[in-house]
Amino acid sequence: KAGVTQTPRYLIKTRGQQVTLSCSPISGHRSVSWYQQTPGQGLQFLFEYFSETQRNKGNFPGRFSGRQFSNSRSEMNVSTLELGDSALYLCASSWTDLTNEKLFFGSGTQLSVL
Amino acid sequence: SQQGEEDPQALSIQEGENATMNCSYKTSINNLQWYRQNSGRGLVHLILIRSNEREKHSGRLRVTLDTSKKSSSLLITASRAADTASYFCATDGTGGFKTIFGAGTRLFVKA
Numbered sequence: 367k368a369g370v371t372q373t374p375r376y377l378i379k380t381r382g383q384q385v386t387l388s389c390s391p392i393s394g395h396r397s398v399s400w401y402q403q404t405p406g407q408g409l410q411f412l413f414e415y416f417s418e419t420q421r422n423k424g425n426f427p428g429r430f431s432g433r434q435f436s437n438s439r440s441e442m443n444v445s446t447l448e449l450g451d452s453a454l455y456l457c458a459s460s461w462t463d464l465t466n467e468k469l470f471f472g473s474g475t476q477l478s479v480l
Numbered sequence: 481s482q483q484g485e486e487d488p489q490a491l492s493i494q495e496g497e498n499a500t501m502n503c504s505y506k507t508s509i510n511n512l513q514w515y516r517q518n519s520g521r522g523l524v525h526l527i528l529i530r531s532n533e534r535e536k537h538s539g540r541l542r543v544t545l546d547t548s549k550k551s552s553s554l555l556i557t558a559s560r561a562a563d564t565a566s567y568f569c570a571t572d573g574t575g576g577f578k579t580i581f582g583a584g585t586r587l588f589v590k591a
Contacts, residue, residue, distance in 0.1 A: 368497075368544035399578055399579070400580070407585060408581065408582065408583040409523075409568065409581035409584075411578065411579070411580060411581075414578045421578070422578050454520065456522055456523070458522075460534070463578065465510060465511065465572030465578055465579060466510060466511045466530070466572070468513065468528060468530065469515075469523070469525065469570075469579060470525070471515075471522030471523045471524070472522050473521050473522045474520070474521070474522055476520070
């Protein structure tokens with residue numbers, strides 16, 4: 367069974383641009399969560415989607431948005447990029463949105479904003 | 481905001497020694513999980529312990545949970561160079577968040 371797939375693996379953008387990251391969960395998983403990882407802030411929760419509905423959202427500005435499709439694939443979008451958005455963006459999937467489930471992570475998208 | 485905080489931030493040991501990492505959290509939890517991350521990659525789930533459990537084992541891993549102190553520890557016995565990674569504790573979050581991660585402990589095992 368294929369794992370969680372994130373594309374692209376690396377991305378370089380300039381300030382003010384927008385970016386879309388993609389995540390394909392493990393087949394059958396309906397929950398997708400997104401995290402931002404930086405050396406200074408650690409892993410910060412962005413949002414979670416379950417069956418195409420956003421269930422939870424972290425403390426990030428409205429420039430960060432996401433969606434989930436009927437096949438459970440998810441995208442996150444960051445508009446008007448800032449230097450501080452440079453980070454490793456990780457996607458994780460699980461069968462349900464219950465918190466006693468383990469998360470399966472993708473390898474992440476490394477975003478660099480110049 | 482982060483729910484869990486790991487201690488120490490970094491740990492360097494020799495192969496064969498035991499490694500102990502601690503995690504403290506702020507609010508009541510239903511369960512606590514430990515994950516490992518190799519440099520620049522995704523996290524891998526290691527073990528989950530529920531709030532009504534005190535200790536759990538998985539291979540060379542031993543996890544304890546003390547809900548009265550709001551703390552957990554992860555013990556890796558007979559460490560190997562391949563155990564070099566960052567280790568994170570994660571709890572079911574507050575305020576509607578799903579799973580909240582701590583800042584992690586960076587473990588370096590010298591061969």
